Amino acid sequence: MAGDFEVQFIDRGERTARFVVRGVTPAFANGLRRAIIADVPTLSIDSVRIIENSSVMFDEQISLRLGLVPLTTPPAEFEEGDSVTLALDVRGPDTAYSGDLVSNHELVGPADENVPIIELKYPETADSPQRLELEADAVMGPGREHAKNQGGIAVGYRNLQTVDVVGDRDAFGDDPGESSILRGVIEESAAEHAVAGTDGVAPENGRLVPSETFDNDLSQRYPGKEVEVRDVSDAFVFHVESDGSMSIDELVLTAADTLFDRAAELEQAVSL
Secondary structure: OOOOOEEEEEEEOOOEEEEEEEOOOHHHHHHHHHHHHHOOOEEEEEEEEEEEEOOOOOHHHHHHHHHOOOEOOOHHHOOOOOEEEEEEEEEOOEEEEHHHOEEOOOOOOEOOOOOEEEEEOOOOOOOOOOEEEEEEEEEEEOOOOOHHHOOEEEEEEEEEEEEEEEEEOOOOOOOOHHHHEOOOEEEOOOHHHOOOOOOOOOOOOOOEEEHHHHOOEHHHHOOOEEEEEEEEEEEEEEEEEEOOOOOHHHHHHHHHHHHHHHHHHHHHHHHO
């Protein structure tokens, strides 16, 4: 991946992250959002072969539930169209969970093991317990073809913002009310007028400050001050949530690579 831009993480978890991308245009920011959702291929169950299903649920309903189970997808291991086989065999009285799926590839399996598929009983009037036995093929495909392949389940962005202190607020003036409410992330540029937020970190110019650390209220961050909020034109704050099929880093880097690959293809086509 190549590109003259900078990425800085604000917070990073196992499946969610916020980060700032600097030196990009709104078009690139939106392109990255769309690529995370639509262009990153993941494995998902595409076809199911039912061997035995004596549960109360139709085969089609079982298959639908299986298709919505996120599967771990190591990006470098597969190409679009590649497949992996999984098997499941559970007898009642028990509940079949996603974790009961057994894959023929050591790096592929359910991203969450506690997704319930069906509760199996042992009816008193039956000679044997209910059973669900099946095989399923998971196919590598992009999110634009089906929502079950969307590794990025929640992706959004907004401009990074900064705050300028323009004067003192009149002690007898109107309460700033809704005009002081801000949601997102600010880049500190008036630290000399700011007070520490709930994170306890001392204000410092250039620091990225999530608005929840001052209860989204600028009058708490800059007490007694008149402020103006402005966008940082070439910096965007992304919030990305993964379904667990791949890590946040893999998801974002793969999406960015698809953008550069498509740009290279377009450049080559135009130059012909």
